[in-house]
Amino acid sequence: MRVWLVTAAEPIPSDGVRPMRFMGLARALAGRGHEVTLWTQTFFHHTKRHRFPADTEYEAEGYRVVALRAFGYQRNVSLRRYASHWRFAQRLADEMPRRAAPDVVVASLPPLDTVAAVADYCAGRGVPFVVDVIDPWPDVFVDLLPPAVRSVGRMLSAPLSRRARRIFTRAHSVTALSEQYVGWARRLAAPREVAARVFYPAADIEAFDRLAAAQAPAPEAGPLRVVYAGALGRAYDLDCVIDCARLLASDDGPAACFLIAGDGPERERLERRAAGLGNVEFLGWLDAAALARLLASGDVSVACYRPGATQTVTYKLFEYLAARLPVVCSLEGEMGAMIRREGVGASYRAGDFADLAQVLRKLAADRDELGRMASRARRFAEASGDARRVYGGMAGFVEEAARPGTEEAVA
Structure with missing residues (x-):
């Protein structure tokens, strides 16, 4: 044919x-x-x-x-x-x-x-x-x-x-x-x-597994490793993520550190916004192998969209889930409902950095439940997103x- x-x-x-x-x-x-x-x-x-x-x-x-x-x-x-x-x-x-x-x-x-x-x-x-x-x-x-x-x-x-x-x-x-x-x-x-x-x-799960095979698992103690991987552009609300990081940095021992991979027109501005924050790291553009290793090293991921975003289901969802990363998502529609239904992450109010911080504190406080979420994430990715x-x-x-x-x- x-x-x-x-x-x-x-x-x-x-x-x-x-x-x-x-x-x-x-x-x-x-x-x-x-x-x-x-x-x-x-x-x-x-x-x-x-x-x-x-x-x-x-x-x-x-x-x-x-x-x-x-x-x-x-x-x-x-x-x-x-x-x-x-x-x-x-x-x-x-x-x-x-x-x-x-x-x-x-x-x-x-x-x-x-x-x-x-x-x-x-x-x-x-x-x-x-x-x-x-x-x-x-x-x-x-x-x-x-x-x-x-x-x-x-x-x-x-x-x-x-x-x-x-x-x-x-x-x-x-x-x-x-x-x-x-x-x-x-x-x-x-x-x-x-x-x-x-x-x-x-997501290409077979390729991810091959590229991430040499990565040691994330440590069970210490701050939650929150991963964002994608474009640094206006479509994504990384301002909210950085403001959340600033709020968590004031805690007695920050609940989370943020690893931001990617590049785009907003990078310089975002780096200036995050200046002085020890719990935010900009990694720049990563090739496929480096990105797979980063995802494998994380504890949780963030899908951060601006208020009023029209996306339904995005590529980020199954890329994160395939890496056993529960997804903290700002979308209220189909993707947010899927995450909650399958028990593979959590939701926060778009644009509300305090709400995002509260969600991350809760996940950091219950590593056992986070581990169960990670297992469900991988199973769901294999069944619906491979x-x-x-x-x-x-x-x-x-x-x-x-x-x-x-x-x-x-x-």
Whole structure:
């Protein structure tokens, strides 16, 4: 079977970074004997740089990568970014017809432009396509607006909403990061019933175990080792974490020390904010092996999002849980509920450093319960968030979409 995967923003093998969703799916499909092509652009969203100076193709990990030259941009919210999406969609529309047609296409949403280009291509050739919902554009932007102006935001984004609705009325089926996103897609597809399934953002547990094998376990005594690993940007509320550290530093023997791994535009400002705190350490960017060792050395992790954050289930969840790190999370929705239901962490009020400090003090005071949480964390990661299981299941779902006799998409 010939399968195309289309993504504007995810990593590819030559990036040398942690594999994410489409690399995991490409590996799973190739491992099942399919001919896989991963379409993307030369510009890499995460580094804000072009990978290649011109269109590039190469083979890696058993599948083919096609990177098309499009526009770059420096800011996530900018006209230049939307011009980049439009250009990549235009390039796809030009290049896809030059190849032998696939049996099925999976397209990552966002952006709308590229998925619409895939929908047009597939509708003209009777090829089923699957939409993988990473973020519910454009609704996610409207939800970020103050309540008083959301009605204006909905009015201004109405053309984009109509485009999203047309995509889902034409899609064969839907995959998504969360139940909430599946529900969103089904509402847009209504009244048509669309097959849909959740595949959580998964962690490569086998690779983590291999890389972390030499790390000694964290000491049972001493301050709680709290780990954050990720981007140092505005999306994450590390100000709250640093203020929590300052509060705990005033305790008689701090209850926790904070290990912050990663880099980003907010790093210098955050380091200045944490100046003088002996219980905060910035580790910078870590390669995969160093990151695995850090996670294995921790006692607990923090998933710190700002008040009003719209994320549902994030990659951090299963990366932390796979390392036996209970997760202290500020998200109130699906991810927070999952953590509480499975007994693999705790919640705190977003933006409330005193509440975060209280949660960490409680965990530090009951190491036996923390150990039980760690065991449950690993079991839950193995059952629901292991990359081989998750992307193997997603590959099976894609195979089903390509099977003759399954529901036809609306032209």
